[in-house]
Amino acid sequence: MIAVLAVLLAFQLLGEAIAQVGHLPVPGPVIGMVLLFLALQWHSALPESLRTTAQTLLSHLSLLFVPAGVGVIQYGALLAKEWLALTIAVLLSTILTIAMTALVMHVLMHRNGADPSDD
Structure with missing residues (x-):
């Protein structure tokens, strides 16, 4: 789970970097989510570890x-x-x-x- 969280945070960091360097009006986490989506489309299958981690995060979404x-x-x-x-x-x-x-x-x-x- 920690490795998957690191990957998710890396995509968020990458999106944040792109938004800052490019002076884009789009939030970095949104860019990171789009990049993650494109990576998953390219991979063509959702890894089971990502599915498990995402379900765990979604089950605690109300805390946000x-x-x-x-x-x-x-x-x-x-x-x-x-x-x-x-x-x-x-x-x-x-x-x-x-x-x-x-x-x-x-x-x-x-x-x-x-x-x-x-x-």
């Missing part, structure tokens, strides 16, 4: 919400003060995400020859 909860409690007064701006930002970003997802899906379906109006 603890820092966010602490942040909400720590900055509660600031959140209460800026609630309108935060609400607008969340709503607009959600609407934009849904619209872009629908647009990308429409383009990809059209490119693959599927009729988007078919259900």
Whole structure:
């Protein structure tokens, strides 16, 4: 498990390095995840050790919400003060995400020859 965690952290580090050196607006862990995905596609099979480690990490995923909860409690007064701006930002970003997802899906379906109006 430690070797697999080292590999996962190495991909995250590589992604972070690429984001920093390239001055990219994409977070390093996202780049690392894409690189890991490409490496797994190239490998064509998911190693059992990676599967086991990933399942273990996913079973404890809820622990990652603890820092966010602490942040909400720590900055509660600031959140209460800026609630309108935060609400607008969340709503607009959600609407934009849904619209872009629908647009990308429409383009990809059209490119693959599927009729988007078919259900």
